[in-house]
Amino acid sequence: MRLNNRSRIGLYHFLSTLVIMIFLVGVLAFFLERYFYDYLDSSSVLFLIIPTLILLVFYFRGRQIFEYDSDGEALIFKNRNIFPFLNKATTDEFPKYKLLKYEILDLVILRRLYITISSKKNNSIILKYDISYLKKKELNDLKFSLSKVIKANKEREKS
Structure with a gap:
């Protein structure tokens, strides 16, 4: 199964530009009110x-673009920001049999996906992805696909 939200890059650019403009207008309004008008x-x-709160919420929601591919024998996760200079892009690829579990942290303004995979040196590694900008249907599809892989791994271990 393939899942991505690259088709909404234009919307995310618009939102980020709007947030930056609201911040700049707020700063300008503050200085104008403080030093020229002094009504408030x-x-x-x-x-x-x-x-500033609006800007912080937009920033802390995390990377906007999330891509997931479970076709074939590997799981591929990509997570990046629309502005490459803000956050480093995350790209992980590993075999399906290494997936141990997943957990979705769902808070008011952000949503994160934690993937636990097995490794040779350590018992497990936890990978983190920002999925705040996924729609409800995309999130349900992601949960279904990951659950299916985990179920297949458990059946493979039994036999």
């Missing part, structure tokens, strides 16, 4: 706080 007194700090 101490409430002018809200011109900085609200856009």
Whole structure:
């Protein structure tokens, strides 16, 4: 099964540009209110706080582009940001039989996927991916595919 959200790159570019513009307008409004108009007194700090919170939420949600491929004998995970200079892209490829378990951390503003795989030197390695920008159907498809691989691995161990 293949899953990716590359078709929404344009939307993510628009959202990131909008967030940056809201932040810049907020900073400009703060300085204009503080040094020229002075109508709001101490409430002018809200011109900085609200856009900064919006910017932080957008940043902490993580990498926007997630790609998953389970066709063949390997699992391929790719996770990258639309702006390559913000975060390093993550690309992992390993055989299906190494997948031990997965866990999805679902908080209010972010969603993360933790994959546990077996290794020769250590008992297990945990890989982390940002999946905050996946739609509900894509998330359900990802869960189904990973569960199917884990089930096949358990059956293979029994025999």
